[in-house]
Amino acid sequence: MSTDLHVIAVIEGKPGSAETIKAVATPCxxxxxxxxxxxxxxxxxxxxRPDHFIFVEHWASSEILDQHNKAPHLKALVDGLADLTIKPLEVSVLKELF
Known part of the structure; x- marks a missing residue:
């Protein structure tokens, strides 16, 4: 059985925030x-909806995803998005079944 994971993260940006969100996301x-x-x-x-973004991620294991979640560049992204979004980042961690 595979141990890899998929992640979907949704960013709901404030109106007119699209270009700034892209700039904040690029280093991460x-x-x-x-x-x-x-x-x-x-x-x-x-x-x-140009202020609406979705990250599509694929990770080799939950341990590797855990390491990513502690990375300083991810923290910088989350902090940088705080004033640009209408709600917190919505993250789903998915395990493929079929």
Whole structure:
């Protein structure tokens, strides 16, 4: 059985925050993609709602994801988004069944 995990993280930005959110996210994306066990870390922008973003992530294991969650670049992202969003980051950690 596979031990890898998928993560979906939703960012609900305040109106007009899209460009700033992308700028805040870029350093975290670049650093995260270099982490061992990061299989995918992509940010998507909703074309109908440009201030709405979704991270799609793929991690080799829960232990590796735990390490990522302690990374300073992730903390910087979360802190940087605090004043740009209408609600806290919504994160779902998923285990593929089929």
């Amino acid at each position: 994306i670049e650093a995260t993609r270099k982490e061992p066990g990061c299989l995918k870390y992509n940010l998507h922008q909703d074309q109908a």
